[in-house]
Amino acid sequence: MRRRRGFDMAQASAQLAQADPRLAPWIERLGPLPAEPRWRQSFDLTDALARSILHQQLSGKAAATIIGRIEAATGSARLDAAALASLDDAGLRACGVSANKQAALRDLCRRSDAGQLPDARQMSCMDDEAIVAALTPVRGIGRWTVEMLLMFRLGRPDLLPIDDLGIRRGAQRIDRLAQPPSRQQLAERGQCWAPFRTCASFYLWRIADLVGD
Numbered sequence: 756m757r758r759r760r761g762f763d764m765a766q767a768s769a770q771l772a773q774a775d776p777r778l779a780p781w782i783e784r785l786g787p788l789p790a791e792p793r794w795r796q797s798f799d800l801t802d803a804l805a806r807s808i809l810h811q812q813l814s815g816k817a818a819a820t821i822i823g824r825i826e827a828a829t830g831s832a833r834l835d836a837a838a839l840a841s842l843d844d845a846g847l848r849a850c851g852v853s854a855n856k857q858a859a860l861r862d863l864c865r866r867s868d869a870g871q872l873p874d875a876r877q878m879s880c881m882d883d884e885a886i887v888a889a890l891t892p893v894r895g896i897g898r899w900t901v902e903m904l905l906m907f908r909l910g911r912p913d914l915l916p917i918d919d920l921g922i923r924r925g926a927q928r929i930d931r932l933a934q935p936p937s938r939q940q941l942a943e944r945g946q947c948w949a950p951f952r953t954c955a956s957f958y959l960w961r962i963a964d965l966v967g968d
Contacts, residue, residue: 757879761794761910767954774947777929778955781962788957794910800874801867803908805834808859808895809852824850836867859895866893883911906953915945915952925959 768787772779809825810818822834828850831838839860842850847857866872873881873889881889886909887901899918905911916922923935926944930936936944948955 758909758911760879760908761790762912762951762953764788764790764954767912767951768958771948771951771955771958775955778948778958781929782958785958785961788954788961791907791910793907797875798908799833799835800872800878801836801839801863802834803904804863804890804893804896804900805839805860807900807903808856808863811856811895821851825852836864839864856895859893862894863896878909883914906956911953913950913952915942915948915956917941917945919956921963922956922959925961925963928962928965929959 765787768782772782806818806822809822813821825834825839825842825847826832828846829838829841844857847860848854852860872893873886878886883905886905887898890896890901890904891898899916902914902916906914906916917938920935923941926932926941927935930944945952945955
């Protein structure tokens with residue numbers, strides 16, 4: 756069965772407010788959240804994963820600078836396998852890419868060229884855990900990175916990244932806890948948000964960022 760990208764955010768918000776009386780006041784305060792625009796945009800999986808690798812452990816500004824250098828050096832706005840292969844290790848290093856990230860990008864390109872990564876059509880027929888299993892063998896790609904892809908690119912409706920500190924802090928705030936919940940506690944807490952845990956996650960990020968009560 757093919758899965759469409761994205762879901763009805765208004766329906767998800769209404770269902771979450773009905774299911775969770777502690778989250779409901781925050782949903783009312785923040786109002787309806789817009790659909791993620793990238794749900795409707797085509798994307799290259801290798802490009803998306805390469806950008807995720809390059810962003811790791813860097814500020815957004817620093818990562819954007821490095822990515823801009825790579826785009827200029829390759830003459831391509833898309834960091835697909837062909838573009839990345841046009842730069843040797845010295846070229847990547849000159850763009851500011853660390854040795855570990857160079858190795859991760861090479862592994863990503865090798866798997867892409869070998870046909871080991873699913874394409875968009877294949878992913879539309881795969882469930883979330885199957886996509887996690889298919890992509891996490893790539894060096895430098897962990898579960899959290901794939902969850903972000905599932906949420907922001909594929910528009911899957913029921914993701915709750917329990918390793919994400921922002922989401923844990925949002926949950927801490929709505930439940931008025933002294934400290935963020937553990938991974939297991941958050942997973943159990945989030946059961947009432949199914950099948951729209953992605954929408955709940957979007958709210959939790961915003962709640963964590965709010966100043967004041």
